[in-house]
Amino acid sequence: MLSYDFMRHAFVAGTFIAIICGTMGVFVIARNMSFLTHTLAEIGFAGAAFGVFVGWPALNGMLLFTVLSSAMVGQMSVKSARRESVISAVSALFLGLGILFLAISDQTSSSATSILFGSVIGISSAEVWQIAGLSLVIIVVILLMYRSLKFESFDAVGARVNGINGTLISIVFLVLLALSVSVAAQIVGSLLIFILLTLPAASAKYFVHGVFKMIVLAIIFALVGTWLGLYLGYLTNWPVSFFIATIEVLIFVAALWHARRA
């Protein structure tokens, strides 16, 4: 299986994506941002459609749109009570735009489906490098602000009292999330992106009770899903996203079951 270039690329890219999704996911869950993550994925779809329309690589279009819109959400929804509706509005606007760009660009609909459902088998070595580079940036930034981000995510009240600038952390985190979404979309597609950014971390919190341990376990869960998904996809010729989604949901169900027993 690994003698094929495209499978090697898929495994390397999948590994990077699992690592950043596991890491970011722990903070996404702690900050109650599952919904926003889902929305960013839709926005990513619009960005990719825009990329196709102007003749860019899809990833660049996604990066542009997700980073812009997460800054917008960050600006508009400082009050958490308003966040849900702001996210809905931004999401509606961008999904509409995505459909428009696809309709007016002269590409076939196959590019749209590959954006929505992922195209892990078609990742080139240049894209692997791009994914690796972006992953590195995300990990380095998280390491640099680890203690503040941890405090702000898991105890916003305490963090504010201790003089941590919550707004700054939120905006930096949103930008990181936008980057992660764009990168992860390559492998599972826009529709299923929130799987890797939420479920592994949501499962991990039922097994371990420290931030670092949660990150490690979430990465393991994400890796299991990605690797096994790629392997099963290779064997059966069924979509990889389907397998990844099913595996992560099974892990989550097992985690809930574990929590009920404990």
Place this chain on the structure above:
Amino acid sequence: MNVQRLALSYGDEDVIDDLNFHLQAGHFLAVIGENGVGKTTLVRALLGQLKPKAGVIEFSEPKKKMKIGYVPQFRNLDEEYPLSVRDFVALSLINRRLPWLNKAEVQRLDEVMQQTNLLKIANRPVGLASGGEKQRAYLAQALINRPELLILDESTASLDNEMKYELLDLVAKFQHGQDLSVIFITHDLPLAQRYADHFLMMEHFKYTTGKIADLPVEQVEEQ
């Protein structure tokens, strides 16, 4: 700490005007008053989150920023909250950047966990801890950086009687053992009388201070 002619406003609305009081190092001040007289606004000003409209808040060493520990009134930690008590307390160790704790930090964490009787439940998720245990964890988190002033913002309001005394006994131990000044915001007069040395009674734009023995109990109770 010296507060002189302090005026604070929340948005456009004046909340506090011409407030004066003094807190000596190692003393315990109870702040008593109805809702809406500006107790929380005062706390925010003490924490440096709100700029005074007029007046000053002076600390003993003017150039140095005073280290303040704060136990807030509200915290949304539901039963799904995943962090262990130990990890929760360690959150406020933010003076270093590296992701892992160094030896001195681990030592300090163990010490404060022991002083607040949390060692036994160190690995239990905070979400599954009792109300009293949660408050002790909040206290430990506030004390881990060795503050000179501790502010308790109605921290006992949700506790039953036994736990209230347990928590404040702990606070008193820190106050006397480590020369910690305490500001305790409360509605609970018996608690204030038992633990505080001084009081600050806040009414709308009218403030009374004094030794706790001189607290006009009947007048407060009438309110």
